[in-house]
Amino acid sequence: xxxxxxxxxxxxxxxxxxxxxxxxxxxxxxxxxxxxxxxxxxxxxxxxxxxxxxxxxxxxxxxxxxxxxxxxxxxxxxxxxxxxxxxxxxxxxxxxxxxxxxxxxxxxxxxxxxxxxxxxxxxxxxxxxxxxxxxxxxxxxxxxxxxxxxxxxxxxxxxxxxxxxxxxxxxxxxxxxxxxxxxxxxxxxxxxxxxxxxxxxxxxxxxxxxxxxxxxxxxxxxxxxxxxxxxxxxxxxxxxxxxxxxxxxxxxxxxxxxxxxxxxxxxxxxxxxxxxxxxxxxxxxxxxxxxxxxxxxxxxxxxxxxxxxxxxxxxxxxxxxxxxxxxxxxxxxxxxxxxxxxxxxxxxxxxxxxxxxxxxxxxxxxxxxxxxxxxxxxxxxxxxxxxxxxxxxxxxxxxxxxxxxxxxxxxxxxxxxxxxxxxxxxxxxxxxxxxxxxxxxxxx
Numbered sequence: 349x350x351x352x353x354x355x356x357x358x359x360x361x362x363x364x365x366x367x368x369x370x371x372x373x374x375x376x377x378x379x380x381x382x383x384x385x386x387x388x389x390x391x392x393x394x395x396x397x398x399x400x401x402x403x404x405x406x407x408x409x410x411x412x413x414x415x416x417x418x419x420x421x422x423x424x425x426x427x428x429x430x431x432x433x434x435x436x437x438x439x440x441x442x443x444x445x446x447x448x449x450x451x452x453x454x455x456x457x458x459x460x461x462x463x464x465x466x467x468x469x470x471x472x473x474x475x476x477x478x479x480x481x482x483x484x485x486x487x488x489x490x491x492x493x494x495x496x497x498x499x500x501x502x503x504x505x506x507x508x509x510x511x512x513x514x515x516x517x518x519x520x521x522x523x524x525x526x527x528x529x530x531x532x533x534x535x536x537x538x539x540x541x542x543x544x545x546x547x548x549x550x551x552x553x554x555x556x557x558x559x560x561x562x563x564x565x566x567x568x569x570x571x572x573x574x575x576x577x578x579x580x581x582x583x584x585x586x587x588x589x590x591x592x593x594x595x596x597x598x599x600x601x602x603x604x605x606x607x608x609x610x611x612x613x614x615x616x617x618x619x620x621x622x623x624x625x626x627x628x629x630x631x632x633x634x635x636x637x638x639x640x641x642x643x644x645x646x647x648x649x650x651x652x653x654x655x656x657x658x659x660x661x662x663x664x665x666x667x668x669x670x671x672x673x674x675x676x677x678x679x680x681x682x683x684x685x686x687x688x689x690x691x692x693x694x695x696x697x698x699x700x701x702x703x704x705x706x707x708x709x710x711x712x713x714x715x716x717x718x719x720x721x722x723x724x725x726x727x728x729x730x731x732x733x734x735x736x737x738x739x740x741x742x743x744x745x746x747x748x749x750x751x752x753x754x755x756x757x758x759x760x761x762x763x764x765x766x767x768x769x770x771x772x773x774x775x776x777x778x779x780x781x782x783x784x785x786x787x788x789x790x791x792x
Contacts, residue, residue, distance in 0.1 A: 361459050361460040364439070364460050365438070365439060365460065365764065366764055368438035368439060368442065369405060369406075369434075369438055369760070369763065369764055371438075372405050372430065372433055372434070372438055373398070373401050373402050373405045373406075373760075374401075376397075376400075376401030376404060376405060376426060376427075376430045377394065377397045377398045377401040378397075379426045380392055380397040380400055380401055380419075380423060380426060380427075381393075381394060381397045382422075384420065384422050384423075385419060385420055385422055385423030385426060386418060386419060386420060386423060387417070387418060387419065387420045387423075395749065395752055395753075396412050396413065398756060399412055399752055399755070399756055400412065400413070400427065401430060402756045402759050402760060403524075403738070403759060404427045404430035404431050404434060404522065404524065405430045405431075405433060405434035405438075405763070406434055406658070406736050406759040406760055406762065406763035406764075407431060407434045407435050407520045407521050407522040407523075407624075407656060407657075407658065407736055407763065408522070408523065408624075408626065408658070408732070408733060408736040408737065408738045408759045408762075408763070409517075409522050409523025409524050409625070409626030409627075409737065409738020409739075410626075410729075410732060410733060410738050410740060410744050410755060410759070411524070411533075411738075411744065411745070412744065412745050412752070413745070414528035414532040414533055415427065415524050415525065415526055415528060416525075416526040416527065416528030416529045416532075417528045417529070417532055418528075421509075424513065424526065427524060428512075428513055428516055428517070428524075431516055431517055431520050431522040431524060432516055432520060434520065434522070434763065435484075435516075435519065435520025435521065435522065435556065435656040436480065436481070436484055436520075436656070439460055439461055440461070440477055440480055440481065443461055443474075443477050444477070444481050458473050458474065461473050461474075461477055476560070476561075476564060479560070479564060479567075480560045483560070483563060484519065487519055487552070487555055487556075488512075488515045488516050488519050488552075489515075491511075491515035491518065491519060491548055491551075491552045492508075492511040492512040492514075492515040492516075493511075494544065494548045495510075495511040495514060495515060495544065495545060495548050496508060496511040497544075498539075498542060498544055498545055499511045499514075503529070509526075510526055513526055514526070514549070515548075515552060518548075518549045518552035518553050518556070518625060518627070519552040519553075519555065519556040519656060520556060520656045521553060521556050521557055521623075521624050521625045521626070521651060521655075521656045521657040521658070521736070522625070522626065522738065523535075523621075523624075523625050523626015523627050523737065523738030523739070524626075524738070525627060533742070533745070535627050535628045535629070536549065536627050536628065536629045537628065537629055537630065537631065539629065540610060540613065540614060540629040540630065541609070541610050541613070543613065546613045546616075546617055546629065549617075549625075549627060550616060550617060550620045550621075553620050553621065553623065553625040553627075554587070554591070554620060554623075556651075556655060556656040556657065557587070557623050557624070557625075557650075557651035557652060557655050557656065557657040558583055558584070558587055558651070558652050558655060559583060559651070559652040559653055559654040559655035560654050560655065561577070561579065561580065561653070561654045562579075562580045562583050562584065562652065562654075565577055565580040566580075578684055578685055578687045579653070579663060581684070581685055582662070582663055582666045582684055583652045583653075583662055583663060585666075586662040586663070586665065586666045587623075587652065587662055590619075590623065590646065590649065590662065591616075591619050591620060591623075592619075594618070594619040594622075594642055594646060595615045595616050595618075595619035596615075597639075597642060598614070598615040598618045598619060598639065599611060599612065599615035601636070601638070601639070602615070602618070602635055602636065602639045603615055603618075603630070613629070614629055614630050617629050617630075618630065618643070619646075621737075621739065622643050622646035622647045622735075622737055622739060623646060623647075623649070623650060623651055623657060623659070624647060624650045624651055624657045624658045624659050624735050624736050624737040624738075625657075625737065625738070626732070626737050626738020626739050627738075628739060632739060632740070632741055633741050633742060637724060640724060640728055640741075641724075643728070643739065644727060644728055644731040647659065647731040647732055647735035647737045647739065648660055648704055648705075648708060648731050648734070648735050649661070649662060649664075649665050649735075650662075650735050650736070650737075657736070658734075658735055658736030658737070658762045658763050659704075659735040659736065659737075659762070660700050660701060660704045660735075661700075663697075664697045664700050664701065666684070667682065667689055667693055667694060667697040668694075668697050668698065668701060670682035670683065670684060670689065671689070671694050671697075682694060704734060704735075704762075707730075707734045707758055707761055707762075708727065708730050708731050708734050708758075709727070709730075711730035711733065711734065711754050711755075711757075711758050712726040712727035712728075712729070712730035712731070713726070714750070714751075714754055715729065715730060715747070715751045715754055715755075718748060718750045718751050719743070719747060719748060719751055721743060725741050725743060726743075728740075728741050729741065729743060729744060729755065730754075730755075730758060733754075733755045733758035733759045733762065734758040734759070734761060734762040735762055736759060736762045736763050
């Protein structure tokens with residue numbers, strides 16, 4: 349698993365990241381195929397094991413088999429470890445082993461770490477990685493400690509394991525759960541009225557989803573917001589908006605039949621979980637088409653750069669909106685908080701948007717044709733996969749081979765990142781500085 353031991357000849361940082369994820373997914377697939385991993389002692393089919401391993405490493409949460417009833421304790425442990433590696437990042441985990449063993453981190457390895465966690469510069473990357481590792485473990489243990497009394501009340505001593513598993517799954521925005529012990533594929537619907545579980549899971553999702561660089565800003569500058577990086581300010585503002593606005597919609601238009609307290613919790617949870625956690629406390633199939641469409645948009649947006657979440661990222665959407673506003677105002681460039689956005693950033697944001705929309709639409713369309721299912725339902729599943737969310741309308745376990753392969757591909761692309769895949773594929777291509785003659789074209 350130590351990706352730093354890969355040949356250093358011509359592998360770029362992006363290629364190392366992709367190979368690292370592929371290696372962990374393959375190892376997880378082999379372990380999950382073992383008879384020891386299933387409760388009935390049977391060998392899990394390769395495609396099912398690959399799907400589960402990909403979903404865990406890509407912190408998605410889509411499953412073909414109920415995690416609590418199909419997988420043994422060993423299988424659940426493997427899934428939890430895969431979630432932890434996928435959430436922190438393969439490169440970050442490899443760096444942790446390197447730091448523990450006392451090995452020196454080369455400049456190439458530092459560059460790879462920088463790309464893996466979306467850090468602005470190589471300087472201080474080892475310190476930042478150490479901060480990520482310590483913060484992750486501390487928050488996950490704290491979350492488990494808060495939920496332990498509730499789970500121990502309901503499951504006895506097994507509640508300790510339940511609390512740790514769900515804390516890691518929530519912080520890593522994975523969405524895997526062990527509630528099948530009560531009812532298969534039920535997620536957290538049995539705790540819809542339990543404020544401790546609801547609030548703890550939501551906080552873990554948000555903390556994991558805003559990104560380690562943002563938390564480093566908060567740790568360094570406390571409440572001195574003017575000292576934050578522009579990116580941290582954008583992330584915090586966009587996240588707050590994307591949490592508040594959908595919650596208001598869900599409260600007034602989706603959960604009107606619920607009692608006030610449960611209605612508030614359900615609305616907040618449904619606003620948080622598409623970013624990209626995959627837990628649910630209500631039956632998603634009961635949402636109106638408008639509610640499902642809003643959930644799809646939230647799933648595609650996802651979390652923030654350098655976080656445990658997937659999706660296009662909050663900064664991508666913010667940059668595109670700022671660019672549109674600057675165009676409306678006939679301004680030369682987009683800007684935030686008195687700072688101009690570089691044109692290359694706008695190009696990258698537009699590229700990411702097109703890639704995610706293409707993957708989302710063609711993935712959903714293909715599944716709909718292959719399975720003869722309603723288009724909206726298939727688009728929901730495709731958005732959940734490419735956004736690495738894990739929310740489902742219940743069709744995933746019954747999908748055919750082609751549809752499973754499509755979802756596996758979407759999950760991998762969504763976690764690794766579209767630009768990472770492109771840069772890895774075109775690593776040997778020289779930058780073309782020549783320019784064609786310019787000619788205007790009318791758009792819009």
